Each structure stands twice: as structure tokens, then as C-alpha cells.
Amino acid sequence: MLDRHKRPLGTLRISVTDRCNLRCAYCMPEDEYVWLPSASILLATEIERLARVFVEHGVRELRLTGGEPLLRPDLVDVVARLSRLGVDLALTTNGVLFGDHAKALREAGLSRVTVSLDTLRPDRAKAMSKTTRLADVIASLDAARAHGFVDTKINMVVLRGRNDDEIADMLALGRDKGVEVRFIEYMDVGGATRWSMADVVTKDEIKARISAVCGPVESISPASSRAPATRFRAKDGTTFGVIASTTQPFCGTCDRARITADGVLFTCLYAENGVDLRQPLRAGATDESLWATVSETWQARTDRGAEDRSRSPTRDVLIPVTRLRADPHREMHTRGG
């Protein structure tokens, strides 16, 4: 099944909660939030049912995200249910609570984890994300290794003047912990209410800074890759990835659908509107009719949100906070990064 730009549906990102225990300035700045009512949050059984429908029709990767997935009390149950579907199952977390649950999550069948970590300095972690638990985040990388997680990654959003002097330090931590770092260009999505191109450290700049320390870098991503990160290897053997969503959007190979914590299907991180799957699910829809809704939506898909953004003449202006609050679904914490 292909969309209008001939892109297959291969990956499903499932936001399991809109809540987060951090307040990263570029994602969920300190503010008043209208949380999804708890009755509207999908139950573990409902997540399983929807995921099964996607998997039965060819989805090969499920990624749990949020909000912060570890805030969901039944996350281990969600993982156990999804792991039985037999496809690649991964989690994106801020790492604060991961160490406490790593063993149970691994035993429930989770095999891959990505930990978001933007700085190694406690004062900056406090300033950037309002957390005093940086040590727990770093320890989560050890917990992942100790409990047999494979292919663990660090996601670092690089912000000019705030943490861009820590690129080499983050690579060193990655080498030390045996995990690969993926540097993410700052994107003007959702909660990035003060986004400005001036704050973006581009992929080319990130590569140049790394080659100054580690030697020349070469691309090691296969040409056919649908992964968001382009991977590189430096002369000294260090490998890393860069997600250049802002300067080199990869909409042309995007195979990702997203479901919000309350069951709304989005076919692009930037889409204004989604399709409610919770209502039919709770009204007793069959798997066939749920899939009919999903496939109709996917086949009509024309989204190239990041590319459209990069062409927009207004992308350097502040996004009015009121507009964002009017539609909480546009925010990364409901839609999942």
C-alpha cells in the first residue's frame, strides 16, 4: 500500500501519554497545559488492538514515545502485549525513570531503546530541561547495557549557544557506554515556540565539528535507507548519526504513521488534522473496518510537512503560543517525536 508519493507505510509511532516529567525548552516549555482526559487515553488492550491491525498489514517497526512513556504506570503491560506481535519494538525515553524499569521492560520483550540526552552538565540540564536527575539519565545507558538491550542510542538536539560545545563530549560518552549518538537538528515543531533558524546547528556544521576532532567523516547509510538518521563513520572509527529534519528533510522516504495517546492517527509530524481511531474502536469496529480507515488515510497521504516548512517564508517568526494551545495535538508531546 502506497501513499500519493509512492511511500509505503512501514513504521508506527505510538504516543502512550501526553505527559512528561521534564520541561525541555524546545519541546514542552514551562507553561499551562491542557492534558488529555484520562478516559480518552487508549488502554493497553486498545493500543495492542490498533498495533495488531497495522502489523497484520505490513508495519514492521513499532516505537513507543510520548510525552514520557515511563510515566505510564502500565508501560510494561503495553510492551508485553506489543512484543507478542513479533516486529521490531523500540522505546524513546528521556531516561530519568528508565533505569528503575529496564529489567521489567526487557523481560516484557522490549529490545531497543533511545535515550534523549542534550547535555552532560548538571547546570545546563537544569536550565534546558528543568531536571536535577542528569545522573539517572546517564545511568540509564548502563542499565540498558546491563539488561541486554541492543542498538541503544542517544538522541541529542543540538542548539546553538546552549549545548553545541558538547558534541565531542557526547560522542566520548557514547564510546564509553557503547552506544551511538544521533545529533538532531532543532526543528520548529509544536512546543518549539521560540524556534529560530539562528539556533539551528546544521548537519554540515555538526559533521565539520566532528571531523575536526575525529578526522574526516564518510557516510555509511545505505542509499535505500528509510531511517531518519544519516549515519557516518569518522577516520578514528567513531560512528554517529545526524537527523537533519530542518535543513535536509527526508519526507521523500518517510514511512511513518503516528497515533496519539488518545488514538488519533497522524500521517505527518506537522499535519494539522488527524483521523480519530478511538471512537470507532470503542464503538465496536471490526479489524477490517479499522484497517479500511487507516489504509484510506494512508493512500490519500500527500504530506511533506518538513519540506513545506523549509520553504515557508514565515518560519523565522515566533509561533504565537495561543495558536499552539488552541490545538494541543500539534505539539510534539501529544504526537510523539
Ligand SMILES: C[S@@+](CC[C@H](N)C(=O)[O-])C[C@H]1O[C@@H](n2cnc3c(N)ncnc32)[C@H](O)[C@@H]1O
Ligand atoms: C518528544 S520526545 C518524546 C519521548 C521522550 N519523552 C524523550 O524525551 O525522548 C522525542 C524526541 O523528540 C525530540 N524533540 C522534541 N522537540 C524537538 C524539537 N523542537 N526539535 C528537535 N527534536 C525535538 C526530543 O529531544 C526527543 O529526542
